[in-house]
Amino acid sequence: MGHKSEEVHGAIESLQRLAELFGERRRALAREAGLTETQWRVLEEVAGEDFMPSLFAEQRSRTPAAISRTLRQLLDRGLVQASIGEQDGRQRVYRLTARGRRLQEGLLRSRARAIAAVWERLPAEELKRFRRFADRLSERLEAYAEP
Numbered sequence: 001m002g003h004k005s006e007e008v009h010g011a012i013e014s015l016q017r018l019a020e021l022f023g024e025r026r027r028a029l030a031r032e033a034g035l036t037e038t039q040w041r042v043l044e045e046v047a048g049e050d051f052m053p054s055l056f057a058e059q060r061s062r063t064p065a066a067i068s069r070t071l072r073q074l075l076d077r078g079l080v081q082a083s084i085g086e087q088d089g090r091q092r093v094y095r096l097t098a099r100g101r102r103l104q105e106g107l108l109r110s111r112a113r114a115i116a117a118v119w120e121r122l123p124a125e126e127l128k129r130f131r132r133f134a135d136r137l138s139e140r141l142e143a144y145a146e147p
Helices: 003-032 037-047 053-059 064-076 098-118 124-145
Strands: 080-084 092-096
Touching: 003 037, 003 098, 037 064, 037 080, 037 092, 037 098, 053 064, 064 080, 092 098
Parallel strands: none
Antiparallel strands: 080 092
């Protein structure tokens, strides 16, 4: 295997390790809050504007039934509330309850502590280089995936 090929494969392995570590850290934060990672993602989306379960399911490559099940779990735990849409009575509007907001705020504080401990200690120039590289790599992967 040539030097360039070894570097490419080494970079891919590093990226895979980084992705796995990010995923594990996110799962650990969710567990600490008593949630699954999917529940946390749905909670984050509900906290935003105009949450649409079907669109969220499509974007996350999940079935609408799986997202409905997760929403029911969050409703049952008193973290989310649902109401009938004002403009369209067939549509349900989801909002965080006070308990859901407190949980979400706690998750955000935990994530901020992790960011401060890991990312903010890195030199600004390294972060800039990493971001530029990650953006270029993302663009190349997106372009390659296009038909």
